[in-house]
Amino acid sequence: MKGSDQLVDMALLYFSLSFLCIGGTIPLVPDMHRFFVDTRGLMTTTEFAGYIALAQVAPGPNILYIALFGYHVAGIAGALTALTAISFAPFVMMVITTRMFTRLQQNPWREVVLRGLAPVTVGLMFAGCMVLTRGFADWRAWALAGVAFVVFMTTKLHPLWMIGAGAVVGVAFGM
Amino acid sequence: MLDSSVPIAPPAPAALQAFVPSRRALFLAFLQIGVSAFGGALPWGRRILVEDRKWLDEREFAEIVTVCQAIPGPNMVNMAVFVGTRYHGIFGALIAFVGIVGVPLVILLLLNSVYHAFAHVPQVQSGMHGMAAVATAYMLYMSIKMGGPFWKRPWGLVLCAAAAALALFAHWHMALVLLVCGAVGVALSKRGDL
Numbered sequence: 001m002k003g004s005d006q007l008v009d010m011a012l013l014y015f016s017l018s019f020l021c022i023g024g025t026i027p028l029v030p031d032m033h034r035f036f037v038d039t040r041g042l043m044t045t046t047e048f049a050g051y052i053a054l055a056q057v058a059p060g061p062n063i064l065y066i067a068l069f070g071y072h073v074a075g076i077a078g079a080l081t082a083l084t085a086i087s088f089a090p091f092v093m094m095v096i097t098t099r100m101f102t103r104l105q106q107n108p109w110r111e112v113v114l115r116g117l118a119p120v121t122v123g124l125m126f127a128g129c130m131v132l133t134r135g136f137a138d139w140r141a142w143a144l145a146g147v148a149f150v151v152f153m154t155t156k157l158h159p160l161w162m163i164g165a166g167a168v169v170g171v172a173f174g175m
Numbered sequence: 176m177l178d179s180s181v182p183i184a185p186p187a188p189a190a191l192q193a194f195v196p197s198r199r200a201l202f203l204a205f206l207q208i209g210v211s212a213f214g215g216a217l218p219w220g221r222r223i224l225v226e227d228r229k230w231l232d233e234r235e236f237a238e239i240v241t242v243c244q245a246i247p248g249p250n251m252v253n254m255a256v257f258v259g260t261r262y263h264g265i266f267g268a269l270i271a272f273v274g275i276v277g278v279p280l281v282i283l284l285l286l287n288s289v290y291h292a293f294a295h296v297p298q299v300q301s302g303m304h305g306m307a308a309v310a311t312a313y314m315l316y317m318s319i320k321m322g323g324p325f326w327k328r329p330w331g332l333v334l335c336a337a338a339a340a341l342a343l344f345a346h347w348h349m350a351l352v353l354l355v356c357g358a359v360g361v362a363l364s365k366r367g368d369l
Contacts, residue, residue: 016350017349018247018248019247020247020349020350020353021247021248021249022244022245022246022247022353023244023321024248024249024250025248025249026314026317026318027349028349030342030343030349031348031349034346046303046304046307049307049310049311050303050306050307051287052307052310052314053303053306053307053309053310054283054286054287054290054303054306055283056306056310056313057286057306058279058282058283058286059209059210059211059212059213059279059282060209060210060212060216060275060276060278060279060280060282060283061209061212061216061249061251061252061275061276061279062216062249063248063249063252063276064276064279064280064283067280067283067284068283068284068287071284071287076284079280079284083276083280087248087252087272087276089247089248090246090247090248090249090252090253090256091248091256091268091272093246093247093248094243094246094248094253094256094257094260094268095256095260095265095268097242097246097257098256098257098260098261099260101239101242101257104242105238105242110241110242110245112361112364112365113245113361113364114241114244114245115324115325115360115364115369116357116359116360116361116362116363116364116365116369117353117357117360117361118321118325118331118360118369119325119331119332119334119335119338119356119360119369120334120335120338120352120353120356120357120360121321122318122319122321122325122335122338123334123335123336123337123338123339123340123342123352123356124338124339124342124349124352124353125314125315125317125318125321126315126318126335126339127338127339127340127342127343128314129311129314129315129318130339130343131343132307132310132311132314133311135307136308136311137304141304141305141307141308142308144305144308144309144312145308145309145311145312146312148308148309148312148313149312149315149316152312152313152316153316153319158213159213159313160213162309162312162313163306163309163310163313165309166305166306166307166308166309166310167302167303167305167306168302168305169305170301170302170303170304170305170306170308171298171301171302171305173301173305174297174301175301175304175305175308
């Protein structure tokens with residue numbers, strides 16, 4: 001069946017991405033977008049961005065939007081598959097790391113590697129943001145995002161309030 | 176940190192070593208972190224593990240966070256696996272993982288079905304568009320905050336722009352971007368350019 005093929009492919013996608021999600025999963029957004037929207041046409045960019053926003057309003061670590069993508073494709077089984085696959089490599093690597101924690105602490109390469117990777121992960125996060133702006137319907141979405149960005153940069157306001165305000169603005173202006 | 180309360184008598188290292196939270200306590204601690212974590216779990220992790228439970232001290236917490244950053248995966252989930260493994264091995268890691276992810280997952284799936292039940296209402300769609308715009312802005316803000324010291328280094332900016340452009344315009348896969356740009360980044364950082 002077609003649905004189960006999608007499930008297997010999604011599991012493979014997240015299994016491979018699980019080795020790469022240094023600095024969280026947000027830098028992987030361009031790859032996920034390519035899979036779910038561009039290649040497979042399983043959802044629109046608006047739906048894709050909507051799931052990320054929905055996960056943002058709910059509590060929990062920020063990998064749960066991945067479960068929503070999975071749920072969209074194959075229900076509960078999809079959600080659990082996506083979450084398990086994306087967590088595989090980090091889980092195994094953390095269990096191993098915990099056992100050699102002290103040795104790793106003293107390794108001079110740790111700092112070098114972290115510094116070297118930082119610009120790359122941030123660059124990929126930017127790419128993810130740009131991908132999401134493709135779902136912006138018109139200039140009003142850009143204006144709202146611009147204002148929100150300035151507020152995030154200049155205040156310590158909790159993101160939850162801002163996302164709530166975004167929903168109110170969206171309804172008020174019929175975005 | 177200065178804001179943590181100073182214990183009257185510092186516990187002996189031997190006493191610290193001997194303390195092991197029960198599996199139930201482990202599960203509940205990470206469940207509490209999971210459901211309190213709105214927009215970033217790390218501050219809650221610090222509050223619950225360091226200030227409330229006192230399983231880790233400030234310094235230990237900061238060091239574990241650095242290690243969690245070097246390993247793929249979200250920091251707080253990695254921290255759950257770390258703490259779980261330390262106290263109860265792989266089984267402990269699973270307990271802590273399910274604790275931090277499980278209940279929030281159920282909440283999110285419920286929220287999602289509520290959203291889909293009303294998705295045909297135009298106002299719900301409008302609200303979702305507004306939320307998505309703000310969430311995108313938040314992602315941009317987080318990536319800038321994460322940048323750290325490399326913003327002041329010209330090579331850092333070049334590398335950051337190159338990684339973004341390769342993913343966005345050249346449609347390179349993550350793995351390739353990380354491999355190529357990551358190798359350049361580590362070389363630059365070794366030379367002291369980052």
